[in-house]
Amino acid sequence: MRRLRFIAQKEFYHVLRDARSLTIVLAMPMIMTFLYGYAINLDTENIVISVIDYDKTSESRNLADRLYNSTYFSMPKTKVDNLDPECALRSGRTQAVLIIKPGFAKALHTGEPFSLGLIIDGSDNNVSAAIQNYASILLQRFLTERLDPHVRLPVVKISPQVLYNPDLQSSHFFVPALVAIILLMVSALLTSVTISREKETGTIEQLLTAPVKPIEILLGKILPYVVIALIDGIIVLIFAKIVFGVPFVGSHLLLLGFGLIYISTSLSIGILISSLVKTQQVAMMFTAITTLLPSVMLSGFFAIKNMPVALQLLSYIIPARYFVTIIRGIMLKGAGLHVLAGQGLILLLLMTIAVFIASRKFSTKVG
Amino acid sequence: MWRAFVGLVKKEFIQILRDPNMLRLIFMMPLIQLILFGYVVNTEVKRIALDVYDFDRSYLSREFVNSMRAGNYFVPSRSEVSLRDLEERFKDGSGEMALVIPQDFSEKLVKGDQVTVGLVADGSNSNSALVGQGYAAQIAQKFSRQQANLSPPVEIRQQVLYNPEAESVYFMVPGIVAALLTMLSVMLTSMAIVRERERGTLEQLLVTPISTITLLVGKITPFAILGLFEMVFVLMVGVLWFGIPFVGSPVLLFALSAVYLLAALGIGMFFSTVTTTQQQAMFFAWFFSIFALLTSGFFTPIANMPQWLQYITYLNPMRYFLSIVRGIMMKGAGFFDLLPDITAQTVFAIVIFSFSALRFTKR
Numbered sequence: 001m002r003r004l005r006f007i008a009q010k011e012f013y014h015v016l017r018d019a020r021s022l023t024i025v026l027a028m029p030m031i032m033t034f035l036y037g038y039a040i041n042l043d044t045e046n047i048v049i050s051v052i053d054y055d056k057t058s059e060s061r062n063l064a065d066r067l068y069n070s071t072y073f074s075m076p077k078t079k080v081d082n083l084d085p086e087c088a089l090r091s092g093r094t095q096a097v098l099i100i101k102p103g104f105a106k107a108l109h110t111g112e113p114f115s116l117g118l119i120i121d122g123s124d125n126n127v128s129a130a131i132q133n134y135a136s137i138l139l140q141r142f143l144t145e146r147l148d149p150h151v152r153l154p155v156v157k158i159s160p161q162v163l164y165n166p167d168l169q170s171s172h173f174f175v176p177a178l179v180a181i182i183l184l185m186v187s188a189l190l191t192s193v194t195i196s197r198e199k200e201t202g203t204i205e206q207l208l209t210a211p212v213k214p215i216e217i218l219l220g221k222i223l224p225y226v227v228i229a230l231i232d233g234i235i236v237l238i239f240a241k242i243v244f245g246v247p248f249v250g251s252h253l254l255l256l257g258f259g260l261i262y263i264s265t266s267l268s269i270g271i272l273i274s275s276l277v278k279t280q281q282v283a284m285m286f287t288a289i290t291t292l293l294p295s296v297m298l299s300g301f302f303a304i305k306n307m308p309v310a311l312q313l314l315s316y317i318i319p320a321r322y323f324v325t326i327i328r329g330i331m332l333k334g335a336g337l338h339v340l341a342g343q344g345l346i347l348l349l350l351m352t353i354a355v356f357i358a359s360r361k362f363s364t365k366v367g
Numbered sequence: 368m369w370r371a372f373v374g375l376v377k378k379e380f381i382q383i384l385r386d387p388n389m390l391r392l393i394f395m396m397p398l399i400q401l402i403l404f405g406y407v408v409n410t411e412v413k414r415i416a417l418d419v420y421d422f423d424r425s426y427l428s429r430e431f432v433n434s435m436r437a438g439n440y441f442v443p444s445r446s447e448v449s450l451r452d453l454e455e456r457f458k459d460g461s462g463e464m465a466l467v468i469p470q471d472f473s474e475k476l477v478k479g480d481q482v483t484v485g486l487v488a489d490g491s492n493s494n495s496a497l498v499g500q501g502y503a504a505q506i507a508q509k510f511s512r513q514q515a516n517l518s519p520p521v522e523i524r525q526q527v528l529y530n531p532e533a534e535s536v537y538f539m540v541p542g543i544v545a546a547l548l549t550m551l552s553v554m555l556t557s558m559a560i561v562r563e564r565e566r567g568t569l570e571q572l573l574v575t576p577i578s579t580i581t582l583l584v585g586k587i588t589p590f591a592i593l594g595l596f597e598m599v600f601v602l603m604v605g606v607l608w609f610g611i612p613f614v615g616s617p618v619l620l621f622a623l624s625a626v627y628l629l630a631a632l633g634i635g636m637f638f639s640t641v642t643t644t645q646q647q648a649m650f651f652a653w654f655f656s657i658f659a660l661l662t663s664g665f666f667t668p669i670a671n672m673p674q675w676l677q678y679i680t681y682l683n684p685m686r687y688f689l690s691i692v693r694g695i696m697m698k699g700a701g702f703f704d705l706l707p708d709i710t711a712q713t714v715f716a717i718v719i720f721s722f723s724a725l726r727f728t729k730r
Binding site: 035043 | 386388389392395396399400402403404406412413414454457458483484485486487488489490491492493494495496497500501503505508524525526527528529530531534535537538550554555558559562642643644645646647649650651653654657658661662666667668670671672673676690693694697698699700704705
C-alpha cells in the first residue's frame with residue numbers, strides 16, 4: 001500500500017510539475033464542450049437557394065418570398081446567372097436553384113398540372129435530403145392556402161408531444177455524450193503516453209527493478225489520472241449546466257458511481273495500449289486511431305442502427321457506447337440503477353479483459 | 368548543403384519507419400478513418416422505432432399506420448406495454464416515438480371532420496425527434512389528401528447534381544483527405560521536433576555545420592512526403608474500393624494539397640516552438656485537430672453554426688482546403704471556380720509557414 005502511494009505520488013509530481021500540460025488538461029474540457037456544443041448542429045438551416053423566375057407574376061414572387069421568409073432558406077450573396085445556374089452550384093455560391101417557368105400563375109388558377117424545376121447540389125447527402133424535404137413542405141403549405149375555403153377536407157392532424165427535451169436543444173443530446181469522450185481522452189491518452197514515456201526514457205527498467213510488483217506500478221500510475229479525469233468530468237458537467245442549460249434529472253451519486261467505473265475502464269485501455277507499444281508517438285497515434293475515433297463515431301453521436309451490421313457489432317466493444325446510454329439516461333430521463341445495471345456490468349467486464357491482457361504482457365516483460 | 372539535406376531526410380525516414388507499429392499505423396489510420404467516416408457519418412434520420420397504440424382498430428386506422436411505413440422513415444409496431452408505461456421503452460432507449468390513435472379516428476374521418484392523432488417523441492435525441500415530427504406531419508397530410516381524392520396541381524421536379532445517389536461515402540472521402548493531411552502533418556511534425564529537444568539531440572544537430580534552414584526543411588520534408596503518400600492512398604482506396612467518382616483534375620488537387628501541406632506543417636512547427644515535451648506537443652496538436660475538424664464543415668455545415676462561430680471558421684485553414692477538395696473531386700470545379708478559397712488558403716500557408724520558420728530559426 002505504501003509503495004503504491006509513492007508511485008502515485010511520483011506520478012502526481014510529474015503531472016503537476018508540467019504546468020503547460022496541466023493547463024491544457026484542465027482547459028481542454030471547457031473549450032471542447034464549448035466547441036462541440038455549438039459547432040455540431042444537425043438542424044440544417046440557412047440553405048442558400050437561388051430563384052430564377054421566368055413567370056414574373058405576383059404568385060411566383062409570393063412563392064419565392066415564402067422560401068426566403070422561412071428559417072430554412074436564405075438568399076445568395078450574388079445573383080445567379082439565368083443562363084448558367086450550374087456554375088453557381090459548382091463554385092458553391094448557392095446550394096439549390098429553383099426555376100419557375102412561365103405559366104405558374106395561370107396553372108394555379110386553372111388547376112392544370114405544372115412542375116417547378118429544382119436543381120440541388122447533392123454533394124452533402126444530408127443537406128440535399130433536407131432541401132428536398134423543406135421545399136416540398138413549403139410548397140404544400142403554399143398550395144393548401146390557395147384552395148377554395150368552402151372545400152371541407154378530412155384532415156388528420158398530428159399533435160406532437162416531446163418528452164425529456166421539449167425545446168429540442170441539440171446540445172442536450174450532445175453534451176452528455178461529450179462527457180464520455182472527454183473522460184476517455186484524458187484517461188486513455190494520458191495513461192498510454194505516461195507508460196511509454198518511461199519506456200522511451202529507459203526509466204521503466206529502474207521501476208521494474210525496484211522492489212514493487214508490476215500491478216503496484218500499474219495502479220500507482222493510474223491513480224493520479226482517475227483524479228484528473230474526475231475533475232475534468234465535473235468541469236464539463238458544470239459547463240453543461242451553466243452554458244447550455246442541460247438539465248440533470250437523475251441521481252448525481254449514481255452518475256458518480258458509473259463515472260468511476262467508466263474512467264477505470266478507459267484507463268485500463270490506455271494501459272493495455274502502452275503495454276503493446278514502445279514510443280510516445282506511436283502510443284498517441286494508436287490511442288487516437290483505435291480508441292478515440294471509434295468512440296466518437298460508434299457511441300451514439302450518430303445513429304447506430306443506420307450503420308452496416310459489422311460496425312454495429314463493433315460498437316458493442318466500445319465502452320463509450322455504454323456510458324453514453326448511462327449518462328443520457330441519468331441526466332435527461334432520470335433513469336435509475338435497475339434500468340442501467342446491465343450497461344455497468346458490461347463496462348466492468350471490458351475492464352477486466354483489458355487489465356488481464358495488459359498485466360500478462362507487462363509481467364512477461366519483467367521476466 | 369544538398370548532401371546534408373538528403374542525409375537528414377534519410378535519417379528521419381529511418382526513424383519513422385524503424386518502428387513496425389508506426390508502419391502499421393500509417394496504413395491503418397486512413398483505412399479506419401475511411402470505414403468509420405464513410406459508413407457512420409450519416410445524419411439522415413431513418414427507421415425510427417414507432418410504438419403504435421391503436422384504440423380504433425378499424426380498417427382506416429390500420430391504413431394510416433401502414434402509410435407511416437412509406438419512405439422507410441418509421442418502423443411501426445403494435446406496442447406491447449400499456450399506455451401508462453409508455454415511458455419505460457424510452458428510458459432504456461429501445462423506443463423512440465409513440466403514435467396514439469384515438470377511438471373515434473375512423474368515425475370522424477368518414478364524416479369529414481378533423482381528427483387529432485397523438486405523437487409522443489423521446490426528445491433526448493433532439494434531431495431525430497424534430498425530423499420525425501416533420502415526417503409524420505408530411506405523411507398525415509398526404510394521407511388526408513388521399514382520403515379526399517385531391518391530387519396536387521403543382522409539383523416539384525427535382526434534379527440532384529454531383530451525388531444523386533446520396534451516398535455519404537462520396538461526401539466523406541474528400542473530407543477524410545483533408546482531415547488526414549491536417550492530423551498527420553500537425554501531430555507528427557510537432558512531436559518529431561520536440562522529441563529531439565526532449566532527448567537533447569536537437570543541440571547536437573544545431574552544432575553540426577548544417578544551416579538551421581536546411582535542418583528545418585530536412586526535418587519536415589519526410590512528413591510532407593508521408594502526407595502526400597497518405598493522400599494518394601486514401602484516394603486510391605476511395606476510388607477503387609468505395610467507387611467514388613473523381614470528376615475534377617487530379618493535378619490541380621495535388622498542387623493545392625501541397626500548398627495546404629505547407630500551412631499544416633507550419634502549424635506543427637509552431638507547436639514545436641512553444642512546447643518542451645512530446646506530451647505537450649501531442650496535446651496541442653490533438654486539440655488543434657479537433658478544432659480544425661469541427662469548424663471546417665467536416666461533420667456539419669458551417670451555415671448551421673451560430674454566427675460568432677462562423678466568423679471563427681475563417682481562421683481555420685482546413686475550411687478552405689475542404690471546400691477545394693470537395694469542389695474538385697465531386698463537382699469538377701476548376702481553378703477559377705475556387706479562386707476565393709485558393710487565395711485564402713495560399714495567404715494562410717505563406718503567413719503561417721514563414722512565421723513558424725522565423726520562430727524556429729531564432730531559437
